[in-house]
Amino acid sequence: MEAATEITKGESKSKMERLDLDDVLVNELGQFGRFALRNLILVSIPTIMSGFMSEYIFSAAAIPHRCQIQECGEYNNLHNYEPEWILNAVPATVSGFSSCLRYVSIANVNGTLENCPANIFDRSQTVDCDEFVYARDNSVVYDFNLGCQDWLRALAGTLSSVGTLFVLPIIGIISDKFGRRIALVICIFNVALFGLMRAYSVNYIMYLVTQVLQSALGGGIYSCAYIFAAELVGPKYRVLVSAISSTMFSVGLVVLGIVAWVIQPWRYMIMALFIPCFLVISYYFILSESVRWLLSKQKFDEAKKVLLNVARVNKTHISDKSLEALMNPKPEPVTEHSKSGLIKRVLKSPVLLRRVCTTPIWWITSTLVYYGLSINSTSLSDSMYLNFILTCAIEIPGNFTAVFILDRVGRRQTLSVCFFCTAICNIAFIFIPSDLEALRLIVFLLGKFFISIVMTVLYLFTSELYPTEFRHTLLAFSSMIGRIGSITAPLTPVLADYWTPFPSVLFGVSAVLSGGLVLTQPETLGTKMPDTMAEAEALGKKKVEEM
Template identity: 50%
Template sequence: MAESEKGERKGVDLDSILVEEIGQFGKYQILTLALAAFPVMFSAFAAGEYIFTTARVPSRCLIPQCDTENPEYAPPWILNAIPGTSLDSFDNCEKYANSSTITPRNVCPADWFNRNEVVPCDAYVYENTLSVVYDFDMACNEWQRSLIGTIRTVGTLLVLPITGYISDRWGRRVALTINAFNTGWIGLVRSFVNTYEWFLVLEVLESTVGAGAYSSCYILVTELVGPKYRVIAGATISTLFALGQVILGFIAWGVPSWRPLTQVLYAPQLLVVTYFWILSESVRWLLSKGRYEEAETILKKAAKRNNKELSEKSLQALRDNAEYEKTAEKPKEPWLPLLVIRSKVILFRCCVSPIWWITNTLVYYGMSINAVNLSGNRYLNYIAVAAVEIPGYWTAILLLDRVGRKPVLIGAYFLCAACQFAFAFMPDGNEGLSLAIYLIGKYSIAVVMTSVYVYTAELYPTKYRHSLFAFSSMIGRLGSITAPLTPALAQEVWEPFPSVLFGSFAALSGLLIFTTPETLGTKLPDTMEEAEQLGSRRI
């Protein structure tokens, strides 16, 4: 009698099908990864463009009695009217009080000003017009400028449950195309706005309904490859994101004005909507939804592309499960928060792992944002800081299965902390050494980023892994929300403050890793009880 006739079924083991029949990483998976490369790099454009479009623009006070109709940023007389030490170093936000009402132009003697009294600017002259800082007249309002990045990252927090719902309800392919298309058209509209308020609204709207393209690609690709290549596929996606940041730096260097730059970056993203017809849906998602006929069609297509053949045994298992799904009753799921509260071990991990994720996003995005404020060419600095992530991702892949999860994470966190503190208190005049330490710090947080994805997933049971992993990731967005404010903290509070903050969080996270079990060589837990016993069970 068939399994379906007994009211039972054999589960479809997709990993076994990939390993034994279709191939874990053949032409079909490579093609899917190649297609995913574009929306991943476009996600990097969207995540980082505000670093350039809202970049700080040097400014000074407008001196009405001295400035001409088209004022020069640093005229020869500037130190007569504005406090400073040279034509390259003068106050951006204050001027000497007037001691005269004379209003001729082209001359500006010092005796026109009271050098014992300094007053705020009434209006400003900008060094260039490349950023929204000029268009929205934000010369000395550093907090208003930094708020743009924070508002954007608030949207990346909101997008997680929205994209998760779309992805789980209608599929990874639908979530990807909706997010990419929304990013493209909203970004283009934003390039035409003329008010700060509308710019903010469109920033948060774009990230809220469009920033989920990266996670959709990540899940789609990792669900398609075999278990042997899953971590490598994830690292490849991360590498493509870093490559997107590098390309962004070069594009911003070549198109520095914010409106055309935004249009160049966002217009190509509209093409990703074609992926709805080009890209196949995740087989794993189709199986989880009981859509076995569609899964069978895609598996046959994958097998053919990889020059393989799906066995009759697997085909029959798919058909038996399809029949079973039509009559099976779904068991009632227990409420997850209650299960977590009942388990002190899992509850502790749910308190600790979000701190790792807050550190990751705070340091990762904070270092990218502050890279443009380092001495030297800001575009080259940003490119170097993005490029150094790539060896970090592959270092993690090289070490995780050799020395263990905990040693890699502890070492990378502590190395990052040491670099942050060293950079914060580095004496002036050591620009080359400072940049090298900065790059090592970014390299180490890239090692952490890849490692913590793997480690966090391994700490939780299969049935609730996605939900508990998503909880840590969502709380971790508090770090990326705070990161855009760090340039303002450096300017308004204390210049080394961001690096000290990054280092403190990295050191704390490294210490917290000691409190959780090593997962190298352990079987992935399927139940809460197995997850609680991690560290004592080996495969």
């Protein structure tokens, strides 16, 4: 009898030692209580603000321009963009008149702003523009005279994406060493500071430098905010929280479009976007530190205070036994196999090697098409602001569509079908006549709808394909390589100047390639997330124990 009692105590103690935070959330605190809801609402604000970092779409937008004709009295770039005599001085094109060429003038012959006759130009010869006249003044193109330098203008978006390559390791180190809360505050402060500095740029170099610094030192807002939203939510609600976080980012882009529409001078637009970000610094005193981080760093006294506060706010209870189990976690066993280097182990596993070579391609395509469609939406018609707002708003139903179908249809099939659907939309867009603006907009928005589903599914599916011991590293690797897509996306409007369908063809072909590659990987719906390399390799070969 005593032996049986000892066994029972031993089993109870073992079970207590294996208890983790998810168990406590499911059984005692609640998987999505008031405390988690409050956190989600609070971090939704910086998540929305993270979308403001795409303001270069408007502040560095292309604006129509032409050569300045000094022979006819134009000595600055403030003149009428399209005077009646313009075709006397500038060659005609299919879309109107040339942006970068003009006719050679005949010496000692001049006209006026009201009358600039054709006979004062040698219409058999053209030269490049020396100076420019612009149709609008709400872009750095006007302030810094970037006419006919589209590649230089597009650097704003490209360098912003380059900056995010540095933020991943930097903010990861800060978050892991000093805590999630301070990482979030640092990011939002840097976004606000360098955004405000950019509003006072005295030249284009300063504008680009502040763009890089902002993304490199503040681009981790979304990931930091997502951690706060997800780390105190039970497994049942994590897909929903992921969709809500994605939706808040989309809302931020919609707010960006509205602010840019209402406040069109780019300097004042940037101020209106980033000055309010300084208020979020107060989150250092408002938000509680992530319990998971506190437990991982063995800051048990602080973790206990947070957990008791969660129980109080949720009107639930956490037992002393659960607290004791969380404060005394079972140490992870170290084996010779687990000491092996990641690269060596991946190279020895053909299954994992193929997976590591495949998932980054999905990420490249996803970021290329997602950001590419957002950037190119401004040129769909004259209503650039409305087009951008609609293109971003369509992501919201896409995010929640993913929630409804992921656990029914499966990850692999959903991801592959949505890649193919966005490819069809982009290819179809090429063949729709430009005079059918409504139809072109509908097809364009459908392409953005499907790629938004892809973005929601991608993070989850990728993480489920890799083992726990290397999941974060391999997921970060895929995401980092995926930045190639977001770096390339701002250049696609410039490529359209050489061949109009080029962006749509690039998006469509990339999506077809990725949609096919998705089918080479196993389905993860209904399977336990793999903890070891062996379990990850076994996905699709045999049924893994359900969670």
